[in-house]
Amino acid sequence: MSNSLPTTVETAPEEPGRGRLARQPAARPAAVVLENIGKRFDKGLPVLDDVNAVVRQGEFVALLGASGCGKSTLLNIIAGLDTPSAGALEVPSDGAAFMFQDSALFPWLSARGNIELALKLRGMGRAERHARASELLDLVRLGHSADKRPHELSGGMRQRVALARSLAQDRPLLLMDEPFAALDAITRDLLHDELERIWAETGRTIIFVTHNVREAVRLGQRVLLLSSRPGRVVAQWDVSEEHRTNAGKAGELTSEITGKLREEIRRHA
Numbered sequence: 001m002s003n004s005l006p007t008t009v010e011t012a013p014e015e016p017g018r019g020r021l022a023r024q025p026a027a028r029p030a031a032v033v034l035e036n037i038g039k040r041f042d043k044g045l046p047v048l049d050d051v052n053a054v055v056r057q058g059e060f061v062a063l064l065g066a067s068g069c070g071k072s073t074l075l076n077i078i079a080g081l082d083t084p085s086a087g088a089l090e091v092p093s094d095g096a097a098f099m100f101q102d103s104a105l106f107p108w109l110s111a112r113g114n115i116e117l118a119l120k121l122r123g124m125g126r127a128e129r130h131a132r133a134s135e136l137l138d139l140v141r142l143g144h145s146a147d148k149r150p151h152e153l154s155g156g157m158r159q160r161v162a163l164a165r166s167l168a169q170d171r172p173l174l175l176m177d178e179p180f181a182a183l184d185a186i187t188r189d190l191l192h193d194e195l196e197r198i199w200a201e202t203g204r205t206i207i208f209v210t211h212n213v214r215e216a217v218r219l220g221q222r223v224l225l226l227s228s229r230p231g232r233v234v235a236q237w238d239v240s241e242e243h244r245t246n247a248g249k250a251g252e253l254t255s256e257i258t259g260k261l262r263e264e265i266r267r268h269a
């Protein structure tokens with residue numbers, strides 16, 4: 001762990017598509033650079049202060065922090081949905097796809113229709129849309145439910161459609177704001193496996209916001225911890241092959257991060 005931040009956080013990512021933890025000797029180019037990012041709404045207290053981080057192309061970063069510490073605000077800034085009050089950032093020129101806790105599907109459209117709409121907004125023609133939507137439905141293992149509407153799908157299935165719709169936007173950066181928080185533990189575990197597979201297959205850069213330390217360790221190659229108000233990167237951990245293959249080691253890391261998170265929550269209670 002390093003807790004001498006804020007300094008710029010950099011690690012070489014692993015190679016997507018070649019196993020989650022196949023380390024890359026050479027660092028990839030940065031996908032997202034955050035430099036001294038600050039955010040204050042109106043005349044209120046700062047929500048974010050001096051946030052520094054670099055996320056490399058193809059990297060999977062979990063962003064962890066107490067409720068209200070500014071995780072969603074930071075994601076909104078990276079997505080270009082909000083502007084920072086201080087600092088500078090670099091993001092991919094073709095923007096980011098966003099996935100939220102609520103699937104936010106159009107209820108009158110089928111699973112296929114929701115995905116095809118995202119493709120249509122990209123200007124894709126009808127035949128190509130149909131073919132691409134079929135591929136994406138297969139990728140999230142929903143080929144058999146293509147014609148169902150959201151109310152006919154379970155919560156986990158709706159999030160799969162939302163994930164396919166995010167991928168339909170074909171952006172290299174995927175921002176996920178607690179996408180599985182409302183799901184039961186078993187469904188969440190299944191979706192963790194699916195997301196890891198899809199990340200490896202698509203090579204997306206993913207920033208995944210969560211409150212859940214176990215989820216952060218399960219998915220992230222790197223876990224960043226934001227302090228409570230003002231939010232700032234106060235610690236980071238690399239999740240190694242050993243953590244992945246050895247449940248005891250993963251448990252130790254989860255306990256260590258939980259301890260640090262509790263410390264942050266207490267400090268601001």
Ligand SMILES: Nc1ncnc2c1ncn2[C@@H]1O[C@H](COP(=O)(O)OP(=O)(O)OP(=O)(O)O)[C@@H](O)[C@H]1O
Nearest residue numbers: 041042047065066067068069070071072073074211
């Ligand atoms: N548009 C806004 N105007 C004023 N205050 C805001 C706005 N958006 C967020 N905030 C405040 O900024 C703080 C951080 O909110 P944010 O949603 O980013 O936290 P979070 O870490 O994502 O929380 P949670 O984990 O509970 O979702 C909160 O105190 C919130 O009330």
